[in-house]
Amino acid sequence: MNGPLRLRRLTARDLPALQELLEADPGYTMRVTGEAPQPNAAADLLVGRPPGLPPDQKVVLGAFGEDGLVAVIDVLRGWPNPVSVHIGLLQVRASGKRQGVGRRAHDLLLARVADWTEVTTLRAAIVGSNAAEAEPFWAALGYQPTGEPTRYxxxxxxTDATVWTRSVHSKNPAPSTAQFPRRTR
Known part of the structure; x- marks a missing residue:
């Protein structure tokens, strides 16, 4: 999965590939929900959004390489405020983990978000039961925790969830040796 990636919006025709990607890494869903991926997970991902968020502000992007869909990014534009983009999910195909696919997909997202002139902040919520996997990744991309964990x-x-943010225009990601806040349960 070292070849070039291209990013495009996913549609209903991509449901089989998206469902396969989600099911190929049941560990993520188990850590976050305590259950295996459900048969309708891909369809739910394409349409699920917070109450009051218009449908056109929900964007699910697929990163495609030589082997097809290699990563998915769920984006909420203008949520929870007009200057933010919330990344609800950035999931890499299990066989592509630790190969730079997630970082490259994030870089493509940054290029897309740069055209959204109102957006200044990217944010992601890290669920406590997935923190050991997620925190090093998001820290390496320049995200930092912004407050106390909330119930999830x-x-x-x-468990709990902590919001992490970074500037859209940040050129200096945090070093991969970043220290993480102690988690309380």
Whole structure:
């Protein structure tokens, strides 16, 4: 998965490939919800959004390489405020992890978001039960925790979630040796 990637909006015709990507890494869903990926996970990802967010502000992007869909990025433009983009999910195909695919997909997202002149901040929520996997990745991209963890409930999982942010225009990602806040349970 070292070849070039291209990013495009996913549609209903991409549901089989998206569902396969989600099911190929059940560890993520198990950590975040306590359950295996559901048969309708791809369809739910394409349409699910916070109450009040217009449908055109929900964008699910696919990163495609030589082997097809290699990563998915769920983006909420203008949420929770007009100057933010919330990344609800950035998931890499299990076989592409630790090969730079996530970083390259994020770089493509940055290029797209640069055209959204109102946006100054990127944000992601890191769920406590997935923190060991997620925190090093987001820290290496220049994200930093912004506050105290809040309660998080999904499926059988009850844990906490912490919002991490970075400037859209940041040129200096944090070093990969960043220190993380201690988690309390």
């Amino acid at each position: 409930q999904a499926g059988a999982t009850t």
